[in-house]
């Protein structure tokens with residue numbers, strides 16, 4: 625989403641109407657993307673935490689190429705906390721920003737051992753204190769591994785763009801977008817919303833120009849941004 629992407633308001637829409645429209649959108653998302661799931665490969669909450677930290681500025685596919693060797697060598701917090709930093713750097717190098725990421729993995733694993741006795745904490749507030757794991761990462765881990773503790777919604781670039789295009793929010797900053805989503809999306813959908821919007825963002829509602837003519841009709845008919853890009857759509 626470009627910084628210039630200005631979106632039309634949903635004229636005269638009341639809060640209760642936006643909540644009802646958002647519910648219809650969520651149903652449509654579930655129908656359009658029934659197989660939506662976390663694209664990172666993991667077997668334990670610790671491994672999802674590490675994979676999510678590595679996914680910053682990197683594709684999930686690249687992370688999934690790197691983590692098997694990393695988790696073979698360091699499958700849990702105790703083993704990673706004792707890892708030589710140079711070995712962590714070598715293993716995570718293909719994900720980019722490898723020095724900072726390796727530093728965060730080591731410090732994060734050490735905090736999990738020192739403060740949480742080697743077990744991953746199960747709340748967003750506690751997870752967000754682990755080096756390299758800000759609120760978005762904490763939400764990813766909780767929503768996938770401890771869904772009963774869900775306390776928010778992971779807002780990545782796809783969620784940011786699509787929630788604005790759909791007119792669920794007019795905010796720009798992820799914390800404010802998350803707060804608005806929590807206001808309009810019923811709690812039942814919090815854990816899946818990120819996966820659904822990521823699938824939709826990769827397949828149809830792309831940046832900078834979405835494929836509105838291929839958008840699932842149930843979503844398109846509820847979207848105030850539908851067709852705004854038609855004139856700018858490159859010819860095939």
Ligand code: SF4
Pocket residue numbers: 789790828829830834835836839840843844847848849850851
């Ligand atoms: S109609 Fe267009 S802008 Fe709206 S959700 Fe679908 S692809 Fe995105």
